[in-house]
Amino acid sequence: MWQHKVQTAIGILLVSGFALLLGSSGASAATEKCDRNCMTEMLTAYLDALVAHDPSKLPLADDVRVTEDSKALKIGEGLWQTVTGKGTFRHDYLDVRKQIAAAHVQLLEGANPALYSIVLHLRDRKIAGIESLVQRITPGSRFQPTELGKPIRGLDDPIPAGKRQSxxxxxxxxxxxxxxxxxxxxxxxxxxxxxxxxxxxxxxxxxxxxxxxxxxxxxxxxxxxxxxxxxxxxxxxxxxxxxxxxxxxxxxxxxxxxxxxxxxxxxxxxxxxxxxxxxxxxxxxxxxxxxxxxxxxxxxx
The missing domain is CATH 3.10.450.50 (Nuclear Transport Factor 2; Chain: A,)
Structure with a gap:
């Protein structure tokens, strides 16, 4: 009888311990999400690596996927090979719920601007996807950017009380x-x-x-x-x-x-x-x- 009670007690302890372990793993997984500060830092790290032509220090997922202008590339190809510096403009769009860090950024290829749309798809605080669109501006381009030396008016204004939408x-x-x-x-x-x-x-x-x-x-x-x-x-x-x-x-x-x-x-x-x-x-x-x-x-x- 006493052996049965001991075995039952041990079983309860093992189940409880396993449940705690699962709970701990779930909590740990939850902490792997990026908040807004993390996303901002991730975009900065990515852009710094891009300009330095060196993706080696980025936290890339093993199965990272890369596209530029909707064409599949390997990390380090495309704009990575031609960009020479950063311009004066960057505006971030941070989707914490879906773990997507996006931005409009002005980069440089020599003296010419490159208008760069970047969307980083994050998973477990790593970059699992890199999606971009590049518009190169030359002296002959119809649109010569004049508004990118300052923030876009209104985009970062706080939302008035009671006006926020779902x-x-x-x-x-x-x-x-x-x-x-x-x-x-x-x-x-x-x-x-x-x-x-x-x-x-x-x-x-x-x-x-x-x-x-x-x-x-x-x-x-x-x-x-x-x-x-x-x-x-x-x-x-x-x-x-x-x-x-x-x-x-x-x-x-x-x-x-x-x-x-x-x-x-x-x-x-x-x-x-x-x-x-x-x-x-x-x-x-x-x-x-x-x-x-x-x-x-x-x-x-």
Whole structure:
């Protein structure tokens, strides 16, 4: 009888110890997530390594995947071989929930700017995926960045009390911009711009205050129809109220070069049910260009 009691007690202790071990492992795994500071540091470390042409000290996952302009590369290829320095501009988009650290960054290739969209996919505090888009600016480029020596106005403004949206509604609000492009009219697309909304594309104000053109109104500008536009959610910075979308604008004749479409990582400051600021880095790529990375969140069709 006493042997049975001892065996039972030992069994209980073993089960309890195993449960504690599992709980401890779960807690340890939870601590492997990056917070905002960790994500900022990860982006800085990545950009420093990029400029130094030396990925050896980065915390890379064994199965790290790399794309540049939607083409598969090995770490150290592509812009890693040509970049010569950092410019003056960087804006981060930190998605703690999905462990995605993204940024728009101005880099240099000699004297010429390279507008760099970078999306780091993190897992267990390591870089498991590196997704980028590069737009090279030359003296002959149509868009010469004039707004990248300072922060993009409004993107980092604190969200007013009571105006913060849920992640899902932030995404829905941002996607009304895609719908406006699809139908060729932001009024018909139901895109809710705030009165102060303006848009910066490749470092140039193209709509709203500071645009400097005859047709600067977001609701009055003549925009072409983009019936084949595709959108994917790259990151949602819930704390700062910013949604970063990847978009392929689809077929629009020869508007973006014969056989090309505009491909962009475009950021939308969203709160109170309205879009308050827009910043995009884009370039022309073959119309068939896909993202080849999953959307962080479902995109309603």
């Amino acid at each position: 992640r899902a509604t932030m995404i829905r609000t941002a996607l009304t911009y895609t719908e406006g492009l699809r139908v060729g009219n932001f009024t018909d697309g139901g895109t809710p711009f705030a009165p102060e909304t303006y848009r910066v594309e490749n470092g140039v104000i193209t709509a709203g205050e500071g645009c400097g053109r005859a047709d600067c109104g977001l609701y009055t500008q003549n925009i072409m129809v983009h019936p084949g536009i595709i959108a994917s959610v790259a990151a949602v910075d819930e704390e700062n109220g910013v949604v970063l979308l990847w978009m392929n604008f689809g077929h629009t004749g020869s508007s973006y070069g014969e056989g090309n479409a505009l491909v962009t990582f475009e950021a939308f400051k969203v709160w109170g049910g309205e879009i308050h600021a827009i910043s995009a880095f884009f370039r022309g790529l073959p119309i068939s260009t896909a993202r080849f990375w999953p959307s962080s969140d479902p995109v309603p069709r």
